[in-house]
Amino acid sequence: MFSILRTFLFLGVLSYAACSPLSTISRTPRSAPPPPPEFELVFICNLILDVPDDFFIVTPKWTRVPVPITGGNWTTPEGKLIANVVTGIGGEWGKVDSTGTLFVDSVYFVQFVDDKKYAYSYLDGYGVPNLSDNGRAIVETDSPKYAGLNNITFFAPGILTGELLVSPHWAPINNLG
Numbered sequence: 001m002f003s004i005l006r007t008f009l010f011l012g013v014l015s016y017a018a019c020s021p022l023s024t025i026s027r028t029p030r031s032a033p034p035p036p037p038e039f040e041l042v043f044i045c046n047l048i049l050d051v052p053d054d055f056f057i058v059t060p061k062w063t064r065v066p067v068p069i070t071g072g073n074w075t076t077p078e079g080k081l082i083a084n085v086v087t088g089i090g091g092e093w094g095k096v097d098s099t100g101t102l103f104v105d106s107v108y109f110v111q112f113v114d115d116k117k118y119a120y121s122y123l124d125g126y127g128v129p130n131l132s133d134n135g136r137a138i139v140e141t142d143s144p145k146y147a148g149l150n151n152i153t154f155f156a157p158g159i160l161t162g163e164l165l166v167s168p169h170w171a172p173i174n175n176l177g
Contacts, residue, residue, distance in 0.1 A: 033071040040123060041081055045121070045137075045167040047072040047108070049092065049160075051130075062103075065129075067092035069108050072165075083110035083119065102129045104158070115144035121158060123167070133158045137169055 048071035057064035069092065072085040090108035097103070119141035127133025137156040139149040144162040158167035 002004075037174070039170040040173045041077045042149070042154065042169050042171050043074045043076060045072070045074055045156065045165075045169055047085065047165040047167070048164055049163050062095040062097045064095045067094070067100075069106070072108075074110055076130065077168075080093070081113055083112045085110055086118070096129050100129065102127045102133060104133050104135055107159060112141075112143055112146060115143055115145050117141060119143065119146065119149065123158075125156070125158075127158070130160055132160065135167065137167075 015027070047069050047144070050068045050070045051064070052067065055066065059064075069085060069090055070087055071082055073080055077114060086109040089105070092104070092106045093102060094102055094104045094106070103127045104127065106121075108119065108121055110119050111117070112119065118129040119139050121137055121139050123131045123135050123137045125135030127135075135156040135158055137154040139146075141147065152171045154169040154171050156169045157168045158165050
């Protein structure tokens with residue numbers, strides 16, 4: 001009898017106790033999430049890859065796939081040439097895990113056609129081997145004309161057709177310099 005009475009008293013104390021500060025969190029009206037950013041197509045990266053038929057490094061965790069970048073360029077969305085890939089340096093050092101997911105890891109350099117300055121580009125992401133990837137890219141350059149490309153994380157999905165990787169580089173509109 002006393003245990004039932006104690007239980008009711010305990011529950012009564014709880015129901016009249018001050019609310020926890022955490023309990024007000026769920027009662028606080030929530031604002032709508034911010035709208036997604038709007039993106040603008042800045043340039044298109046075209047890379048020519050020399051995909052190996054037999055050079056892979058197989059480890060217990062994944063298969064490393066070194067892929068030389070043998071050419072390519074950047075163009076405007078309208079197709080005007082902006083820069084050419086500098087060959088002989090850089091490449092793709094991606095890997096494929098046991099589930100078949102490709103993890104992209106590329107570094108390469110381009111030279112702008114108008115001011116002859118260079119840019120470093122790093123691309124990473126994930127995708128399906130020999131098909132497509134969802135990538136992000138960064139660009140670093142000392143070109144005054146293309147300085148607006150610095151400090152932007154580009155959304156750079158890629159589609160591989162044969163040995164040509166086409167990767168449009170999109171940036172949030174309000175991030176362009």
